[in-house]
Amino acid sequence: MPYVLLALGILLVLVAANAHAPRHDAVLVAPSFFLGWLTIEMAPHVLVLWAAATAAVASFGGLAGWAGWAGLALAILGMAGVAATLVASRRTVVTLRDSGAPLDLDPEGGPRYPRSHLVVPQLCLIPRKGVRVERNIVYREDGRLRLKLDVFRPVGERTGDLRPGLMQIHGGAWVIGDKREQGLPLLNHMAVQGWVGFNVNYRLSPRATWPEHLIDLKHFVAWYKEHAEEYGADPDFLCVTGGSAGGHLTAMVALTANVPEFQPGFEDADTSVQGAVPFYGVYNLFEAGPWPRPMGATHLLERMVVKQPFAENPEVYAKASPVTYIREDAPPFFVIHGSRDSLIPVAEARRFVAGLRDVSTSPVIYAEMKGAQHAFDVFPSYRTARVIEGVERYLTGLHRQYRQGAAPAVPGEVAQSLGEPSVG
Known part of the structure; x- marks a missing residue:
């Protein structure tokens, strides 16, 4: 058993090290991501599991020799490394405040994200109290093509003005993913508010x-209106909103409103x-920078998504990049x-x-989450x-300005215009 404890300690140190310094090389990038993703965002659960496993091995004779004590020391070191990721996550509110997100816009306005979901993550798969979900509504039908969405909205009859709408686009490298898997914590919270x-599906x-x-997705925007x-x-x-490939598509939807090339057959629709x-x-799919080569030059984009060789068609990848459509x-x-x-x-x-x-x-607000992995x-x-609460505050500020008939401005000015606390 001492060598079992030693092996466990080495494993825990390696997992913790990967959480702080994930690998980027082609062979290890995927396993490194998945391991780091789970370790960082499920850190409290990971720590409980690791502590229980270490205690169990130790109680069955794991400390009988030098190997066991070395393993125990390594296990404690690994758990300390994971605990450090928790410290970084606790700075999320500071990061959001520094970015300019209006966290004080409605200090007493609505319920915070439920703590029970932090303890039992699976609860996010269930609609929250006060939320009604209507599933598999067809928003585009063309021959055999039937694209569907799920609607999250407050329970009860609406009184007063119409409610603001939020479109969620799932990620998955443009090849996998589904509306049932992503955006659920955010959509539930927004509906409560x-x-x-x-939550919109699209062809993959x-x-x-x-x-x-x-x-x-442009068809959805037209359908929504x-x-x-x-x-x-x-x-x-x-x-x-959306993450990863959904983040790319979010930016494309926002920056290419009413571009005829992306609205064939419904060019006159307001998107x-x-x-x-x-x-x-x-x-940006056509310039390198953060990568040794442009994202468009990868096998994924060339063979599966765009299906054109990058070297011969850089303009195609430029047209698929949000940076191309940045405008005043x-x-x-x-x-x-x-x-x-x-x-x-x-980067x-x-x-x-x-x-x-x-x-x-x-307004262009940027929040860089310290210590966070992809898909956190x-x-x-x-x-x-905390991020979901910040997003809700930000979007609520935009909606209030819209109702006032004012042009978008920094969220702090939104709060001031309403006589509420501003954000420094």
Whole structure:
């Protein structure tokens, strides 16, 4: 048993080290991501499991020799490393405040994210109290093609004005993913706060070829403006969010409003949105920078998504990049990325935000989550809860300005205009 404890200690140290310094090489990037993702965002659960396993091995004679005591020391060191990720996550509120997110806009306005979901993450799969979910509503039908969405909205009859709408776009490298798997913590929380959320599916590669993914989502925006009132939502107010490939598509939807190339057959439809919150997205497919080579030059994009060789068609990848469509009248953006993202380097978000701030006259807020991996918000962790609350405050500020008939401004000015606390 002493050598079992030694092996366990070595394993725990390696897992903790990977959480702090994930691998980026082609062979280990995927396993390193998944292991780090689970370790960081499920850190409290991981620590309990590790402590129990260490205690069990020790109680069965694991400390009988030098190997066992060395293993115990390594196990404690590994657990300390994971505990350090918890310390980083506790700074999420500080990060959000520093970014300019209006966390004080409604200090007493609504319930916070439920603590029970932090203890039992599976609860996020169940609609929260006060939320009604209508599933598998068809928003586009064309021959055998039937694209569906789920609607999250408050229980009870609506009184007063129509509610703001939020479109959620799942990620999955444009090839996998589903509305049942992503965005659930956010959509549930937004519905509790009075929003109507739409979790939207779209065609996936390799069956779909770019820009069919984006065209599908444009169809949803057009559908929303025709059918929003049936769900108690305001057809003139829609924000969009999504992570990873969904973050890329979020930015594309927001920046390419009414571009005819992406609206074949419905060119006259208004596809504008009033705000965008992309999580850990890809924004530039044709320039390297964060990667040794452009994202568009990868096997995934060349063979499965765009299906054109990058070297011969760089302009195609430029047209598929949000940075190409940065404009002065872009809608407000709240860009969110993890500092330890091993799939999409954080430098990708930084350069997108810098380019957007140089051109756009709308607010551009950027929150870099210290110690967070890719897809951190899939789990209802402490970090996820605070980020979701920050996103809700931000979007609520935009909606209030819209109702006032004012142009978007920094959220602190929204709070001041309402006589509420501003954010420093």
